[in-house]
Amino acid sequence: MSNDFYQISIKPYAAIIIKICRAYTNSQEDFEDYYQEVCLQIWRTRNNFRGQSDWSTWVYRLALNVSLTLLKKKKNNPQLFTSEFPQTEDVESSPVFADEALNDLYDAIKRLSDVDRGVVLLYLEEKSYQQIADITGTNPNNIGVRITRIKERLKKLMDGKVN
Template sequence: MNKELELKFISDLEENQNIVHKVCRIYTNNKDAHNDLFQEISIQLWKAYPKFRGDSKFSTWMYRVGLNTAITIYRKSKRSIKTQDFDSVLHKIESVDYDDTEEEQLKLLYKAIYQLSDIDKALVLLYLEEKNYKEISEMMGISEVNARVKMNRVKTKLKNILNP
């Protein structure tokens, strides 16, 4: 790869790295796993970058590569991942004189999201990022109608998890 392409990749990655962090957060539950996944997604982005044609926005392409990488890794290694259970960490968190209602709701939401399938997690991430169904369908490689149907099903699943 030439130096110009390398510099462009580094610039694009730095500018959009929050996308990768969001994907990592949805598929991991500790810092080490997050860092490992971030590194793996960055490697896959680097490998695929010369083939990026610009048919879609860079961020759309980045979501697609990131989500596909995360889903592939966690499907392959799901049985052997050693992570700390989210519940065991909760007792270590102390609230300091502020209303933590929103934070607690977010924790419950993420706990519910962890229970979803890999594809459903990706849909929720993109939905929470306020992507429209056209963008979601492009990033997920599905039709817009399919994205809407799947998202409605995921919302129902989350409601059932959060309000048993």
């Protein structure tokens, strides 16, 4: 992967790639593997991008698909992955991981279904319902209802009312 490609096509979207990978992993090692695999897949599939959507939509969709694929592999081969998120200096210094309230939110998000995790992350990135539908491959009419249900579930999870 060339440095130019990384600087132009991946680095501007690193924050959302990090957020998506974080939502689907429980260890620093897994997080790094997911992030690296997402970047690799963006580079490998760059010539498949037809411009029918924004590049950011392409990146979001790839990040979600790669994360879901790796999560499925993890569930099928749990012995290949670790399950604890070690507290290292890198994790604590990262703005995505440093805030305790944010960590609580991520803990709640991790308890959602795989698809709902992706939807709520996109919602938190202030994507439109149409963009969320394009990225997740669903109907935009259902996104509003789904987001309302997700918010209710997250509130219950964060208030400790649901296991």
